[in-house]
Amino acid sequence: MPDLDLRHPRATTMWDISWLLRRWPGAGFEDWDRALDELVERGYDAVRLEAFPHMLAVDPDAEWEFIPGADCHDWAAPLPVRARPWPALADFIRLCRGRGVAVGLSTWFPQDATEARLRIGSPQDHAAAWARTLDLLENEGLLDALLYVDLCNEWPHPNWAPFFKEQPAGAGYDDWSTEPAMAWMRAAIAALRPYSRGLPLTFSVLPNKRWARRDLGFLDFLEPHIWMAQASEFYERFNYDYPTQGLRGYRMLQEHAQPLYEAERDHWRAELVRLIHETAQLSVELDRPTATTECWALVEWRDLPGLDWALIKELCELGVRTAAETGRWAAIATSNFCEPQFVGMWRDVAWHRELTSLIRRSVAS
Secondary structure, rough: OOOOOOOOOOOEOEEOHHHHHHHOOOOOOOHHHHHHHHHHHHOEEEEEEEHHHHHHOOOOOHHHHOOOHOOOOOOOOOOEEOHHHHHHHHHHHHHHHHHOOEEEEEEOOEEOOOHHHHHHOOOHHHHHHHHHHHHHHHHHHOOEEEEEEEEOOOOOOOOOOOOOOOOHHHHHHHHOOHHHHHHEEEEEHHHHHHHOOOEEOOOOOOOOOOOOOOOOOOOEEEEEEEEEHHOOOOHHHHHHOOOOOOHHHHHHHHHHHHHHHOOOOOHHHHHHHHHHHHHHHHHHHHHHOOOOOOEEOOOOOOOOOOOOOHHHHHHHHHHHHHHHOOOOEEEEEEOOOOOOOOOOOOOOHHHHHHHHHHHHHOOHH
């Protein structure tokens, strides 16, 4: 079974729900073999995927109508799509394994027409859905392809965990450090542990001001999503609020992102480096490895007029190099845009190969 090992860091990426839903002509994943061959060509040896645990727990044989959470970005599908997560998940993991690509399982609890995700009423329900998913994969002989389980993307963001209703009034929508959010994480991991087959368990989160002041020792590894824009006041400077502003938001990025970055480049770069070092220190204190699959520049970007990928690549290279130098990352992504549908990022094969080579060479000191 693959392992999260600081002595052998993995170059990873996030393929979210796109691997299943973006299969129309030109969407990026219409040919799985081609997408995976191109991933390996760029030097990656791990991928984080949506596993649809809440759907597989209800009926693994069902076809589902997926409802788009937003139509303004290039993840998932901007219109409703019908798809069968099973046996597609097993088929895709088998293709990954055949290429030496380890698979981290995660979930964004995507919305469907029946709202299956709202059937999760407790941490135990949450764990049971994942236990059923692992049962199915074990029956297919695929556990040896799995790297870890991330029980929920960016817990407890309401876009991904709308079933979690216990967040205190006034708490941030993505504040995992509240007592109810922490209690749910602990209980879900404890309930899944006997059925995890030894796979490392975690919840991916957004670092906040309490990052180093909570006991996160119950997590087998840290999975922080770190961007310069969230490590700093970058977005606040021009009142950008993703992703609710649709194409108007991208117009704001077009007008403000590059000039603001260039005007205070040293400041923005220093803020990113600061948060990476804080995370590395927490990793040391907890004696837990770190894996980051969404990172390092801005959260949203697209192949649109005036949105130059050079800005994203510059910051992402800084993030990769800084994280690699700490020796505390067992898996490092180059960006959250490392998918075939982000053409401007995907086509620069040499850029990917340079950074994935650097990642694989980085080891704990």
